Amino acid sequence: MINRLTDALEFQSQALVLRSERQRMLASNIANADTPGYQARELRFADALRAVTHEGGPVHDAQGAVGPSQTNSRHLLVDDPNGVPASARVTAMQSQTSLDSNGVDMDRERASFVDNATKYEATLRFINGTVRTTLDSMRSHNAAV
Amino acid sequence: MSLLEIFDISGSAVSAQSQRLNVVASNLANVDTVAGPDGAAYKARHVVFQTHLFGPQVGMPAEGSSAGVRVSTVTEDDRPGRRVHDPKHPQADADGYVTYSNVSSVEEMVNMISASRSYQNNVEVMNTAKSLLQKTLAMGQ
Numbered sequence: 423m424i425n426r427l428t429d430a431l432e433f434q435s436q437a438l439v440l441r442s443e444r445q446r447m448l449a450s451n452i453a454n455a456d457t458p459g460y461q462a463r464e465l466r467f468a469d470a471l472r473a474v475t476h477e478g479g480p481v482h483d484a485q486g487a488v489g490p491s492q493t494n495s496r497h498l499l500v501d502d503p504n505g506v507p508a509s510a511r512v513t514a515m516q517s518q519t520s521l522d523s524n525g526v527d528m529d530r531e532r533a534s535f536v537d538n539a540t541k542y543e544a545t546l547r548f549i550n551g552t553v554r555t556t557l558d559s560m561r562s563h564n565a566a567v
Numbered sequence: 568m569s570l571l572e573i574f575d576i577s578g579s580a581v582s583a584q585s586q587r588l589n590v591v592a593s594n595l596a597n598v599d600t601v602a603g604p605d606g607a608a609y610k611a612r613h614v615v616f617q618t619h620l621f622g623p624q625v626g627m628p629a630e631g632s633s634a635g636v637r638v639s640t641v642t643e644d645d646r647p648g649r650r651v652h653d654p655k656h657p658q659a660d661a662d663g664y665v666t667y668s669n670v671s672s673v674e675e676m677v678n679m680i681s682a683s684r685s686y687q688n689n690v691e692v693m694n695t696a697k698s699l700l701q702k703t704l705a706m707g708q
Contacts, residue, residue: 438703442569445699449573449692450634453580456587456685457616457636532688539695546702553707 458522470510579635609668611644
């Protein structure tokens with residue numbers, strides 16, 4: 423019973439962790455915009471969330487290769503503590519080649535950064551809304567308004 | 568907590584960019600210098616950036632770690648300096664030529680604008696991370 427109360431929160435909190443993880447990767451890309459030879463990295467949010475919540479079977483990356491997934495709770499985690507599968511972390515495609523072989527497209531990174539920040543805030547609001555709904559449902563009807 | 572690491576990442580980038588700006592300032596200040604402290608003409612300096620990986624946990628895969636920036640070396644430009652015929656100059660050589668520094672002011676201005684834009688970008692990243700963290704702290708209130 424208590425599971426049903428916290429299931430929605432559990433999902434949202436995992437989404438929030440992944441959003442902050444993606445924010446960190448985008449910050450790394452923006453920080454290395456002038457580093458020669460650096461290749462931009464990207465987190466596939468949908469793949470990562472599917473892997474973390476163990477939905478939809480094994481994770482496929484862009485090439486169709488199957489990444490390791492934890493189908494049993496006793497399986498050892500092969501990925502980092504946030505549970506992000508290695509197949510969800512990809513090297514971003516380069517839109518224009520540069521002389522110092524730096525692969526950061528600043529326009530795209532900034533757009534992704536703002537997009538991700540907005541979605542992080544949206545997830546925060548979902549969590550706040552869920553908490554408020556739960557609190558409202560627990561409040562007594564007889565209490566004076 | 569991934570958001571807190573953003574301050575390390577962008578902080579390293581801001582410090583690297585300000586070092587680059589510092590070198591640009593030195594170069595621009597010496598654009599018309601004839602002789603440096605060692606007697607030879609001033610040589611333009613350039614910073615070399617390098618990715619600096621740091622992860623919160625030991626043994627984490629490299630692709631999961633944070634990528635900051637640091638200045639690995641400061642190199643000296645080896646191009647010959649500008650030579651101007653001016654026999655009356657006290658630093659003129661036997662042929663009457665004065666060797667100025669090899670700083671290209673156009674290159675340095677471009678470098679300065681690039682450094683300042685990157686600096687601004689990273690400050691904005693830190694501001695966004697800060698406001699997201701504050702909203703996270705206010706969760707459930």
